[in-house]
Amino acid sequence: MVGFIKDHIELFQQKSINLIATGTTGSHVERAGLEVERMLSGPYGGDAQIASRLVEGKVQMVIFFRDPLGKHPHEVDVNMLMRLCDVHNIPLATNVAAAARLVSTL
Numbered sequence: 001m002v003g004f005i006k007d008h009i010e011l012f013q014q015k016s017i018n019l020i021a022t023g024t025t026g027s028h029v030e031r032a033g034l035e036v037e038r039m040l041s042g043p044y045g046g047d048a049q050i051a052s053r054l055v056e057g058k059v060q061m062v063i064f065f066r067d068p069l070g071k072h073p074h075e076v077d078v079n080m081l082m083r084l085c086d087v088h089n090i091p092l093a094t095n096v097a098a099a100a101r102l103v104s105t106l
Contacts, residue, residue: 020050021037022041023041026038060090061090061091065099
């Protein structure tokens with residue numbers, strides 16, 4: 001995620017873009033030099049917090065890189081977030097290629 005952020009840093013530095021992230025990811029994004037609103041860590045409900053923002057209409061796209069060969073300890077929450085993206089028609093990228101396409105529209 002941090003590599004992707006660094007590759008698109010000028011875009012993400014724009015004041016019109018507000019970033020939110022789960023706790024651990026958010027700390028990495030901050031170290032990359034960006035402002036980010038940090039939610040709880042994913043296993044402690046951070047994915048659910050982001051999903052609630054999505055349902056409230058406060059999220060315009062989701063970039064959630066995941067290891068397709070590994071399991072998350074909070075897989076249920078991750079699946080819920082992805083399902084809500086589908087329900088609310090929110091663009092979702094789960095890999096670098098899809099994320100690059102999404103951010104190119106900003």
